[in-house]
Amino acid sequence: MLLGSEALRPMLKALVPKVEIINRPRFSTLTYAGAKKISRLPKRSAIVAFSAEEVYAVAEMLRRLRGGAAVVMGALSPRTRNAQVAMFQAGEVDYLVATDAIGMGLNMDVAHVAFASLNKFDGHRQRRLRISEMAQIAGRAGRH
Numbered sequence: 001m002l003l004g005s006e007a008l009r010p011m012l013k014a015l016v017p018k019v020e021i022i023n024r025p026r027f028s029t030l031t032y033a034g035a036k037k038i039s040r041l042p043k044r045s046a047i048v049a050f051s052a053e054e055v056y057a058v059a060e061m062l063r064r065l066r067g068g069a070a071v072v073m074g075a076l077s078p079r080t081r082n083a084q085v086a087m088f089q090a091g092e093v094d095y096l097v098a099t100d101a102i103g104m105g106l107n108m109d110v111a112h113v114a115f116a117s118l119n120k121f122d123g124h125r126q127r128r129l130r131i132s133e134m135a136q137i138a139g140r141a142g143r144h
Contacts, residue, residue: 030138036114039065043094044111046102048137050120058116059097068093074101100137113138 012019038061041047047062047069049055055073062069070084070093088096089109096102096110100120115137118129 030135033112038062041066041095041114042112044109045094045114046096046098046108046110046112047114047116048098048100048102049116050099052099054116055097055099062095062097066095069095069097072096072098072102074099102137 009021012021038047038058047058049058052073052075055071059069059071070088072081072084076084084096085108087093096108097116102108115129115134118134119126120129120133121127
């Protein structure tokens with residue numbers, strides 16, 4: 001469970017006395033680099049989008065502008081997903097376009113994480129991402 005503030009910990013302990021809270025150190029520092037055109041993204045970048053349509057649109061744009069991109073989404077079969085990740089890891093393509101599923105257990109050599117959009121459909125409505133969600137996705141995608 002991610003908690004945005006240390007102040008929430010005592011409250012959580014009071015609500016769930018047997019909860020165990022484990023801290024994990026961050027191996028790198030997340031920084032905001034500002035908005036960039038897709039044509040100016042550095043190599044070894046992951047671009048996070050929030051719909052299959054947006055993932056494929058960004059990947060096609062990168063293919064036209066920069067020569068290639070791997071695609072990773074939760075809807076892909078494990079075999080296809082692993083093949084796409086392998087292409088990126090081997091340097092066959094310099095960009096990875098993915099849904100927020102990128103933060104779910106994939107260890108990759110990502111130098112830069114960009115967001116194609118800051119809005120996400122959460123199952124009920126379209127809403128803006130919270131800062132903690134951006135940090136979680138970017139931190140997991142480019143983790144040590």
